[in-house]
Amino acid sequence: MESHYGFLFLINCSISFYNWPKNINEKYGFSIVVASNFYTKEDSLENSIRLINEEFDSCREIYFMGYSSGAIFGAKFAYLHPEIKKLILINGPLMINWRHTKTVIERFKGDEVVFIYGSKDPSFRYIGLIDFINSIAKISIVIINGADHNFSKMIERFQLLPEEYLFK
Helix, strand or coil: CCCCCEEEEEECCHHHCCCHHHHHHHHHCEEEEEECCCCCHHHHHHHHHHHHHHHCCCCCEEEEEEECHHHHHHHHHHHHCCCEEEEEEECCCCCCCHHHHHHHHHHCCCCEEEEEEECCCHHHHHHHHHHHCCCCCEEEEEEECCCCCCCCCCHHHHHHHHHHHCCC
């Protein structure tokens, strides 16, 4: 199979699809794996990880980017898969099952977790909870001024997030 530097998993990131997956592949050598069906995400991601582990010996990095409920699901998925090294969790609902989210982030064995919230997102008021996470991974919080939950009228800004916070 073709050699790749790595893979970027996406969940619930359909608002971001225009040309940037091709650009990320060309610029960084990462292939994009998308799980957009809410009810089969786990099977889809499990199968993708299995395929990557079986077929891509030269893969060096696996990153994850999840948006909204995909961010929360991604935290759990990454905890279960130590192959995943970096997470971007965008506008994940902090007011839903916070204890579970905190626990899986604390058990994450990767290098870095970046929580990104729009200043107009409903969970923005709860970001102080993130300071209570005790993790071996580097944790950072990024605020995007003016962004609501859906990054309305800010799609271009959303598209820059992987390059700014995963591939830096």
